[in-house]
Amino acid sequence: MTKPIILTGDRTTGPLHFGHYAGSLRSRLAFQDSHEQFLLLADMQALTDNAHNVGKVRSSVIEVALDYLAVGIDPERTSICLQSQLPALAELSMLYLNLVTVARLERNPTIKDEIRARGFGRDIPAGFLCYPVAQAADITAFRATIVPVGEDQAPLIEQTNEIVRRVNALAGRTLLQEAEAIIPRAGRLPGVDGRAKMSKSAGNAIPLSASPDDISAAVRAMFTDPDHLRVADPGKVEGNVVFTYLDAFDDDHDAVAELKARYRRGGLGDTTVKRRLEEILQALIAPIRTRRAELANDRDHVTDVIRRGTLKAREITERTKRDVMEGLGLFQL
Amino acid sequence: MTKPIILTGDRTTGPLHFGHYAGSLRSRLAFQDSHEQFLLLADMQALTDNAHNVGKVRSSVIEVALDYLAVGIDPERTSICLQSQLPALAELSMLYLNLVTVARLERNPTIKDEIRARGFGRDIPAGFLCYPVAQAADITAFRATIVPVGEDQAPLIEQTNEIVRRVNALAGRTLLQEAEAIIPRAGRLPGVDGRAKMSKSAGNAIPLSASPDDISAAVRAMFTDPDHLRVADPGKVEGNVVFTYLDAFDDDHDAVAELKARYRRGGLGDTTVKRRLEEILQALIAPIRTRRAELANDRDHVTDVIRRGTLKAREITERTKRDVMEGLGLFQL
Numbered sequence: 175m176t177k178p179i180i181l182t183g184d185r186t187t188g189p190l191h192f193g194h195y196a197g198s199l200r201s202r203l204a205f206q207d208s209h210e211q212f213l214l215l216a217d218m219q220a221l222t223d224n225a226h227n228v229g230k231v232r233s234s235v236i237e238v239a240l241d242y243l244a245v246g247i248d249p250e251r252t253s254i255c256l257q258s259q260l261p262a263l264a265e266l267s268m269l270y271l272n273l274v275t276v277a278r279l280e281r282n283p284t285i286k287d288e289i290r291a292r293g294f295g296r297d298i299p300a301g302f303l304c305y306p307v308a309q310a311a312d313i314t315a316f317r318a319t320i321v322p323v324g325e326d327q328a329p330l331i332e333q334t335n336e337i338v339r340r341v342n343a344l345a346g347r348t349l350l351q352e353a354e355a356i357i358p359r360a361g362r363l364p365g366v367d368g369r370a371k372m373s374k375s376a377g378n379a380i381p382l383s384a385s386p387d388d389i390s391a392a393v394r395a396m397f398t399d400p401d402h403l404r405v406a407d408p409g410k411v412e413g414n415v416v417f418t419y420l421d422a423f424d425d426d427h428d429a430v431a432e433l434k435a436r437y438r439r440g441g442l443g444d445t446t447v448k449r450r451l452e453e454i455l456q457a458l459i460a461p462i463r464t465r466r467a468e469l470a471n472d473r474d475h476v477t478d479v480i481r482r483g484t485l486k487a488r489e490i491t492e493r494t495k496r497d498v499m500e501g502l503g504l505f506q507l
Numbered sequence: 508m509t510k511p512i513i514l515t516g517d518r519t520t521g522p523l524h525f526g527h528y529a530g531s532l533r534s535r536l537a538f539q540d541s542h543e544q545f546l547l548l549a550d551m552q553a554l555t556d557n558a559h560n561v562g563k564v565r566s567s568v569i570e571v572a573l574d575y576l577a578v579g580i581d582p583e584r585t586s587i588c589l590q591s592q593l594p595a596l597a598e599l600s601m602l603y604l605n606l607v608t609v610a611r612l613e614r615n616p617t618i619k620d621e622i623r624a625r626g627f628g629r630d631i632p633a634g635f636l637c638y639p640v641a642q643a644a645d646i647t648a649f650r651a652t653i654v655p656v657g658e659d660q661a662p663l664i665e666q667t668n669e670i671v672r673r674v675n676a677l678a679g680r681t682l683l684q685e686a687e688a689i690i691p692r693a694g695r696l697p698g699v700d701g702r703a704k705m706s707k708s709a710g711n712a713i714p715l716s717a718s719p720d721d722i723s724a725a726v727r728a729m730f731t732d733p734d735h736l737r738v739a740d741p742g743k744v745e746g747n748v749v750f751t752y753l754d755a756f757d758d759d760h761d762a763v764a765e766l767k768a769r770y771r772r773g774g775l776g777d778t779t780v781k782r783r784l785e786e787i788l789q790a791l792i793a794p795i796r797t798r799r800a801e802l803a804n805d806r807d808h809v810t811d812v813i814r815r816g817t818l819k820a821r822e823i824t825e826r827t828k829r830d831v832m833e834g835l836g837l838f839q840l
Contacts, residue, residue, distance in 0.1 A: 186838075217838060218601060225605040228677065228836040235838040258837050261594035268551060268597040268641065272558040272634035279633055300612055300640065301604035304633055308601065344561065481840045503561040504591050505519075505550060505568040507814045 180205055181318035183214030183257075186234035187224060190241040191379040192455075193363040193372035196422040198322060199245045201358050202252070211252040212316050212487055213242060215480065218257045218264075219308060222301040223292060239476050241382050244466035249479045255487035256480050257312070262488070262495035266311035269498065271304060273340045274333070279303050284329045310334035314341075314350045314498075315491040323355045324362060331355035341498060349501040350494075363422055368397030368415050383466055386456060393452040398444045405443040416447050423454050513538055514651035516547030516590075519567035520557060523574040524712040525788075526696040526705035529755040531655060532578045534691050535585070544585040545649050545820055546575060548813065551590045551597070552641060555634040556625060572809050574715050577799035582812045588820035589813050590645070595821075595828035599644035602831065604637060606673045607666070612636050617662045643667035647674075647683045647831075648824040656688045657695060664688035674831060682834040683827075696755055701730030701748050716799055719789060726785040731777045738776035749780050756787050 182202060184190065190199065205211050215238055220231045239254055247254065257263060279285065285306060289298055301308075306329075313321055313334050321331055335352040342348050364370055365378025372379045380392045396416050402409035411417045411434045420430045433450070436442040469476060500506055515535060517523065523532065538544050548571055553564045572587055580587065590596060612618065618639060622631055634641075639662075646654055646667050654664055668685040675681050697703055698711025705712045713725045729749050735742035744750045744767045753763045766783070769775040802809060833839055 221602070221605045223605075225677070232836050232838045256838060256840060258598075258832065259840055261598050264597040264601040265591075265594050267601055268634065269554070271637060272554045272556075272632045274633050275630045276633050276636050277629040277631075296610040297608045298610075299605045300607050300609050300637055301601065303609050304604060304637065307633065344558070477840065484840060499591065503565050505565045505589060507589060507592055507810065507817060 177210045180209040180320040181316045185220040189237040196363040206251040253483035255483040262491035267308045306333040310337045345501040408440040409437045510543045513542040513653040514649045518553040522570040529696040539584040586816035588816040595824035600641045639666040643670045678834040741773040742770045
């Protein structure tokens with residue numbers, strides 16, 4: 175029995191943070207035994223809106239790989255691979271671009287939102303408009319059937335499966351399998367300021383490499399219930415970042431439920447709840463930080479991990495490319 | 508002294524015709540000694556508007572290569588190579604797509620014309636919109652500094668050079684050279700029906716594999732001066748396809764000048780002029796047809812020629828890709 179293949183990864187635009195941990199890294203640890211897992215260091219995708227900042231994209235390759243290894247990704251069970259070193263991904267992208275219209279790309283809701291968010295207008299880089307096609311190339315090249323995505327990214331899997339069906343129809347047989355999006359149960363972790371999305375650029379993220387003081391400061395400044403002025407007052411749990419984080423990271427669910435009830439009734443101060451959260455976050459991050467610091471001193475090892483993962487990825491992606499090109503009927507030498 | 512590199516080629520969408528011979532094949536014969544010449548069998552570019560017809564694109568690979576060899580392209584001096592078997596072209600394309608905006612691609616006059624001509628509207632395949640970027644990848648990957656193009660294609664070289672300048676600016680040094688477009692003196696050969704462009708799909712082309720009867724029939728049906736009803740009448744030479752073809756293929760320029768003068772004065776019938784043109788075309792095509800038929804019986808040889816040319820092309824294009832990726836500062840394993 176071969177295990178199902180799962181492809182996931184991160185754009186290499188900076189080190190990862192608690193949002194990644196809650197949203198994706200934890201579930202990747204769980205997938206290591208049940209699935210054949212590939213983690214893609216997506217430097218080519220990072221360039222679609224960072225072409226002016228290749229230095230950041232390059233240095234983040236090691237940073238993200240360090241985050242993976244530090245949280246417990248095991249390179250013997252999960253292949254960590256570098257997108258720009260996998261030619262088949264570009265070749266399949268160029269092929270698939272002929273199977274998708276410009277109008278279809280412009281209709282993609284994820285792309286529409288991101289164009290708006292980045293203020294690109296018509297000055298959107300062509301690579302950015304086309305990245306759903308590149309993502310379809312990634313997913314199909316790895317023959318991944320399971321793709322964990324954020325809830326706003328489901329349309330990207332739809333686009334992938336449209337291309338899969340088009341390729342199969344042109345070939346007259348099933349060359350590629352459709353992929354299934356799985357949306358992590360945890361959902362998205364809000365920023366410490368209460369905004370919906372934690373992101374480094376918004377300055378509301380706690381990086382996985384945060385020092386104990388960074389964590390204390392972040393929890394102290396964390397958004398709670400602005401109307402909860404006195405300890406004795408009833409407080410709101412919904413939209414209260416401290417409780418959202420407790421839900422995400424405190425394994426003692428009964429204790430959290432009890433705290434929520436007390437907070438709602440009144441008589442529980444923010445300081446007490448924050449103290450509990452801080453303890454949990456400090457305990458969570460301490461071994462990750464130690465491990466990360468050790469690994470950061472052995473960059474050759476990290477590079478070697480990426481090299482071995484990339485070689486393994488090259489095998490499977492080259493084979494898929496050959497299958498697709500032959501299957502569609504291109505001239506073979 | 509290394510020779511300057513020239514890149515040219517054809518989309519593999521059907522066998523070549525007299526228009527290609529007059530417009531490009533003849534000059535490629537002349538370049539064989541003075542330049543390092545690569546002829547690209549552009550099957551990936553052919554797919555940008557032929558994804559539904561891969562069979563035609565595949566079979567045309569051999570047809571076009573046969574045409575090259577039949578007219579006298581010498582694989583010892585010119586490398587004939589297959590685009591879909593050169594991964595570096597796709598990799599550079601994906602990289603360059605991040606350096607060009609969608610608005611810029613849509614402004615490209617060649618693309619605008621072709622979108623109109625093909626009636627694509629918004630349903631243009633993304634690969635078609637992006638093909639100027641793929642062409643920039645081709646040109647730069649081969650480090651070609653000379654690119655023969657049709658007169659309507661000069662904007663494509665402009666796009667290439669914009670990308671070259673952007674890459675060099677990002678790298679902070681000259682990674683790539685700008686290319687120079689050369690527009691063949693001969694200009695474009697009209698169709699036998701007098702329409703501006705000879706094309707197989709318009710049914711107004713004489714293929715290089717035409718039989719003697721095909722040539723006779725084509726010349727007989729050729730558009731002349733519709734107002735030149737009697738031999739004694741003065742006739743028009745401008746827009747008269749027979750004279751355009753004589754200009755293109757008759758090496759005895761004095762004799763052609765003399766015929767034109769007589770035709771203009773009156774007293775020279777279409778039949779006489781057509782007889783001369785037919786003789787010239789039959790003499791031109793006879794050895795090409797014989798050679799083509801011989802080669803067509805040895806497809807293994809033709810495939811081997813493409814294989815060797817592609818291997819040589821792979822060396823130079825892989826090296827360029829590495830130079831560009833390293834030069835821009837991508838992470839190297």
